[in-house]
Amino acid sequence: MAAIAGILLAASTAGCAQEPAPASSGPRAGEIRIAAVGDMNGVRTGAAETPSGRNGAAIAELVENNEIDAFLGLGDFQYDSAHCDDYVKYWTRLWGGTKSKLYWVSSPNHDWKPGRNEDLDNFMNGQCPGAPEKAAINKERGFIANGQPYSKDFGNWHFVFLSSAPWTYDTEQAWALTGWLDKDLTAAQAEGKHLAVAYHEPYFTSDTEAHGRSADHKPWIDVMWKHRVRLTLSGSQHNYERSCPVNNADQCVPDGMTAFQVSTGGIGLRPFTSSPSYIEKRFSDTHGFLRLTLRDDGSFDWNFVPTSGSSTDSGTRAAP
Template structure:
């Protein structure tokens, strides 16, 4: 299928943004129930990573290629139930042809189980939004396969928030690029997030949130914490989100269970920042007290096992380098 002409793609994008605004502004409504798509077991196995593939890279022996091959094997062998793509899939400002020519030959095998975060930086740049959404929906010439969430839900716009239940866990996927390019929309989506988490919490779900730019993170020479995300963090703390996943920093970090005041508390969020997909790694330039584990010398990906009682195991799998991290968080 050929992508829509630019004028119609722009109109489609504006319609999607307007719909998101209406949802966010509807303060009295509840989040629509999730459609009956794929069912998941009581213990859900997940792989996650972001910041995946460099400019014009298609080398299977590159850090990106090794990560892609390892996760693809997990997909093919049915050793994971879902792969969470944490954004910045292809560098630097990709178009359809870049996803098809470079990302797909390495990472295309993950598509049958791919749940992608919308609104990441490099896949978002103003005027480029439609390329990632077209690719994930199988509308870029050369690749017709759809990501798992698109197979289940249909078209998802780049910048559209959505949520998905994995077993007894409720995951909310947020477009963090709005805070950079359209802060008003980011603020309005706080209302949508509040209703989404309220509904899931009332249903007895354990809560997780996925977004590209991290709030609980060390500084690097390129990026600091996304301080503008604080309204989202306050809502996450309000409903006692247990787990967050993000990328962007080009290294790996794990926080203590942390609250919205940067304090380590028993009922806080365990924040993983996993941007070790294949892009060049960055050293840290600060040391926040809430970070319990970090390294910037190893590419790899995070594996999680989420249990029905809210407990979870984690294990960072190195694919280029030797640093790792593993542990268990008990049930609340």
């Protein structure tokens, strides 16, 4: 993991009430339009008429028609332990049309486990034979290694992208990421930016039979609360959840983080086995993706777009 330490040094330079979201009438000045989802493509899945195929096609259409400014890929792109051939033969077939606006994070296990499946970063940089296109962030920054943090401004919003994998593979590096996160958010907050963080394994989440909350991520959550991050995005659970604006003590508070867990990209869905009080909306019967409209004043609209199933969720959070 010494290589990641070098990467971190390089990267370091780099009210709970809701109301229905208004109908979209196209982009307006000061608005950023985003689509987001994780947990996308199953093993050897390449058919268009699958949940993954429908999601990939729907988001690719938004990209082609310039209806979104960014697609945030929240980890677990291709199951089960993907290498270049898997990304090229399967993920590209269904999701390739999203890559030109893709900002990504890698997850532990399915995207990256050292010594087993280390190709996602190469794929995103256009280095896998047969898939020369680079993801949007790679076009802007060049090669980004699995586990490397980065941040990006979208209008008046500052997004941080973190890999959850170091908490699994190297806690020393996870703590180094925590320090990097604190410095990055400090600088963005000083510039008056509204703050958001994307990472794969959720902290604010209901249990399933396979996963509970990622309690080891608590140092990140403490830093996010310190800087009053307004929005977080994660995946992993194979269902959909939205929290109240929540603080680092699981309390609903006016200036808390609205945490979206969107892992409905196409892999099989899982039911919930617990009911945290901070979760305001959830379902596990529908594949689809989240659309966000972010405004310069810190307000935002959300809308879950179902592509296989009928559950949805929409609303508005007012400016701070």
